[in-house]
Amino acid sequence: MENLEKRHSILKLGSNKADILSAINQHAPISRTRLAELFDLSFTAVTHIVNEFIEIGVIKEVGDGHDLKPRGRRASFLQLNEDYGYIIGLEVTDVRVKSALADFAGNIKAVKRIIFENHSKDYLISTIIESIESLVEENNISWERVKGIGIGMHGLVDYENGISLTFPSSEEWANVPLKSIIEERFNIPAKLDARLYVATLAELIYGEGRYNPDFVYFNSGPGNGFNIGLVFSGQILRGKDGFAGQFGHLVLDPKGPRCFCGSRGCLVTLASPLAIEKKAIEAINEGINTSLTSIYKEKGTILFKDIADSALKGDKLSVNLIEEAGRYLGLGFSYVINLFAPPLVVLAGTLNSAGSMLLDTIKREIALHSVPQVYQGIEIKFSSLEEDVAARGAVVLIIREHLKKIAEAS
Amino acid sequence: MENLEKRHSILKLGSNKADILSAINQHAPISRTRLAELFDLSFTAVTHIVNEFIEIGVIKEVGDGHDLKPRGRRASFLQLNEDYGYIIGLEVTDVRVKSALADFAGNIKAVKRIIFENHSKDYLISTIIESIESLVEENNISWERVKGIGIGMHGLVDYENGISLTFPSSEEWANVPLKSIIEERFNIPAKLDARLYVATLAELIYGEGRYNPDFVYFNSGPGNGFNIGLVFSGQILRGKDGFAGQFGHLVLDPKGPRCFCGSRGCLVTLASPLAIEKKAIEAINEGINTSLTSIYKEKGTILFKDIADSALKGDKLSVNLIEEAGRYLGLGFSYVINLFAPPLVVLAGTLNSAGSMLLDTIKREIALHSVPQVYQGIEIKFSSLEEDVAARGAVVLIIREHLKKIAEAS
Numbered sequence: 001m002e003n004l005e006k007r008h009s010i011l012k013l014g015s016n017k018a019d020i021l022s023a024i025n026q027h028a029p030i031s032r033t034r035l036a037e038l039f040d041l042s043f044t045a046v047t048h049i050v051n052e053f054i055e056i057g058v059i060k061e062v063g064d065g066h067d068l069k070p071r072g073r074r075a076s077f078l079q080l081n082e083d084y085g086y087i088i089g090l091e092v093t094d095v096r097v098k099s100a101l102a103d104f105a106g107n108i109k110a111v112k113r114i115i116f117e118n119h120s121k122d123y124l125i126s127t128i129i130e131s132i133e134s135l136v137e138e139n140n141i142s143w144e145r146v147k148g149i150g151i152g153m154h155g156l157v158d159y160e161n162g163i164s165l166t167f168p169s170s171e172e173w174a175n176v177p178l179k180s181i182i183e184e185r186f187n188i189p190a191k192l193d194a195r196l197y198v199a200t201l202a203e204l205i206y207g208e209g210r211y212n213p214d215f216v217y218f219n220s221g222p223g224n225g226f227n228i229g230l231v232f233s234g235q236i237l238r239g240k241d242g243f244a245g246q247f248g249h250l251v252l253d254p255k256g257p258r259c260f261c262g263s264r265g266c267l268v269t270l271a272s273p274l275a276i277e278k279k280a281i282e283a284i285n286e287g288i289n290t291s292l293t294s295i296y297k298e299k300g301t302i303l304f305k306d307i308a309d310s311a312l313k314g315d316k317l318s319v320n321l322i323e324e325a326g327r328y329l330g331l332g333f334s335y336v337i338n339l340f341a342p343p344l345v346v347l348a349g350t351l352n353s354a355g356s357m358l359l360d361t362i363k364r365e366i367a368l369h370s371v372p373q374v375y376q377g378i379e380i381k382f383s384s385l386e387e388d389v390a391a392r393g394a395v396v397l398i399i400r401e402h403l404k405k406i407a408e409a410s
Numbered sequence: 411m412e413n414l415e416k417r418h419s420i421l422k423l424g425s426n427k428a429d430i431l432s433a434i435n436q437h438a439p440i441s442r443t444r445l446a447e448l449f450d451l452s453f454t455a456v457t458h459i460v461n462e463f464i465e466i467g468v469i470k471e472v473g474d475g476h477d478l479k480p481r482g483r484r485a486s487f488l489q490l491n492e493d494y495g496y497i498i499g500l501e502v503t504d505v506r507v508k509s510a511l512a513d514f515a516g517n518i519k520a521v522k523r524i525i526f527e528n529h530s531k532d533y534l535i536s537t538i539i540e541s542i543e544s545l546v547e548e549n550n551i552s553w554e555r556v557k558g559i560g561i562g563m564h565g566l567v568d569y570e571n572g573i574s575l576t577f578p579s580s581e582e583w584a585n586v587p588l589k590s591i592i593e594e595r596f597n598i599p600a601k602l603d604a605r606l607y608v609a610t611l612a613e614l615i616y617g618e619g620r621y622n623p624d625f626v627y628f629n630s631g632p633g634n635g636f637n638i639g640l641v642f643s644g645q646i647l648r649g650k651d652g653f654a655g656q657f658g659h660l661v662l663d664p665k666g667p668r669c670f671c672g673s674r675g676c677l678v679t680l681a682s683p684l685a686i687e688k689k690a691i692e693a694i695n696e697g698i699n700t701s702l703t704s705i706y707k708e709k710g711t712i713l714f715k716d717i718a719d720s721a722l723k724g725d726k727l728s729v730n731l732i733e734e735a736g737r738y739l740g741l742g743f744s745y746v747i748n749l750f751a752p753p754l755v756v757l758a759g760t761l762n763s764a765g766s767m768l769l770d771t772i773k774r775e776i777a778l779h780s781v782p783q784v785y786q787g788i789e790i791k792f793s794s795l796e797e798d799v800a801a802r803g804a805v806v807l808i809i810r811e812h813l814k815k816i817a818e819a820s
Contacts, residue, residue: 156781156783165783166783214649214650228749230749230750232642232647233645235643237642237647237750238751239624239750239751239752239784240624240751240752240753240784240787240788241751241783241784241787242751243751243781243783243784244749244750244751245749245751246748246749246751246780246781246784247748247749249748249780249781249784250744250745250748250749251741251744251779254741254778254779261781261782262781262782263778263779263780263781331661331664334660334661335660335745335749336749338656338657338659338660339638339640339654339655339656339657339660339745339746339749339750340640340647340649340654340749341648341649341650341651341652341653341654341655341656342649342650343650368664368673369661369664369673370656370659370673371566371653371656371659371671371672371673372671372672373566373575373576373651373653374649374650374651374653374656374659377650377651378650
């Protein structure tokens, strides 16, 4: 049902027509009346525009399941047409590739995960290709029905040219033209962008961004992804070359551990899931008394989830590790808050499994290090979106490409 | 002369008509042809709109002094009409108030400075009033010709209600309704905003912002003003309650000196002109050998300018103080650059007198602490605007209020 009290935020696509399609994507189901209000157009003008898109088959009319018009006829709302085609969205982190199959309305139909066994360039590329291929074949989808492949990529990305510039844990990976590789392999249009960008996109279209034009989005991985998306007036602030949001590389301890970026003591080396797992294993090897030891002996490794679970059960080492990470994160967020004063900070990703223990530490530390009047009233909360958010954002990347082209052609 | 190669950035005012007036303010002298291009309107439509404004007298036609049309007739360009009225702009810092008298095109006609002798609330208010009164009377301006009074205020400001929330060095100053105080005293519309906001506004309208839609603006005082303005897509990012840009309160040393904001080790306590002056005086009192000692004995105080001058002459203490400040600033800017990736960082204010000694240290430190690919190609430069930039920005605040109202009424 339409939320009529809240202010609708719209992620722009360029022209008025494209923005209307974008609003339908972001606020479905949405009525013509509401669209007319949002775009300061007459009901007739909106009807004229959307009818054209209904004819093409890119959007469709639905009842929203709640609203009834006075005479009992179902109110007519608009949404993207699921049947317009399939989209594939990939999230590539430094630990795995996740591929998602979605309909054109962005509903996820199937998800597949492949853990990376090594970080050689050839292996990574072939595994990414395999994740697409097997997803389509296992779900008996005709390749002709796949409209595009979106990729949210770990590391720095040249999104304009579809080039993956870096993959921090792979030394031989540099300037890989992943977009062309995928397009040539599958003969389907592909689009590459940074993992954090597509995750922010998902939060904008399906999450807090629907009604919050200004917020900061943090995604803590898995792996070494540790950046933020900055949303200002409903649009994503990309910065020079799309490199804005390197939260993980704020140097919080100039004498700290060497980071893969070349600096020392970056936040990602101090508080990322991987950094915390590493510290836990070091402590176990030093013989510190912790319930993690038995897990480590059994599995041969420790995941952040294990540490979060143990912390909740009172394991002292685990609590210390999570609180230490929370203190570093809180200092980092105090910078973000002092500089941007976002009304809302949304936390997503692996670290969320530590729950309120982490959140409370972060909030306490922000309060210590930010200007009180600035922090006052700023909401810090966990994202309510499901875990495969970045793959879903990669789907949206493709949906929006299509909406833009359709609007241009109309 | 119009710069036709560069992309014109436009600070929006709301409606299309208001934006055209804003573009004339920001890019004067500007031709109708260029306006038509910028707003995607026909030449006729632009002519229709601007003719109305010429009739009202808010803009006027000028030759730009360079361009001649083929047959020798002077090309006709548009600018704000200087004679439309006078504007007063104030910059209030914690060391002084500067008042500027300007014509409606924003040209500064006279400037007056009054150093604050103390920080009692009554004294500050009466001195601010005096700075307006004497400026108008000394310049023989009729009060009827003054269109408005803009104030760029030190501390946190509730710009929507015209309330000065804090004045850090004055303990009795809290929630002072400065806008109403000025309006009641002079019976002239006033507008209050943060000093850093109006300084950023001046850089946007008259400086780098004319052709750079994305940049970060830093103004280092005088006094304890030490914040940044964030400009994204040609608009100023204000944040919750307009509090964005608290660069001076990034906590760089959690065990450092207590700051007036309540935290410890804020950048402003480590690298502001006042902080550096304080460190110099401490060193002199400790008997450290420095050429500053004689200046201190003679004047009873040390200004940052003295330290900068001594550093240029090779005084070791002065060099150390400036390089230390540069290192802190560089670390702070590495955060801004990693988070925001602005293509351009513009430095203004008191610290600029230290010149390349400071700039080189800042750049070196940014390179050490930011992601290399992000920092690569980012330009860090001194503002080329004159020193009274914030007062000029306070004038622009009023000009824009008028342009908006004129567009709404038309």
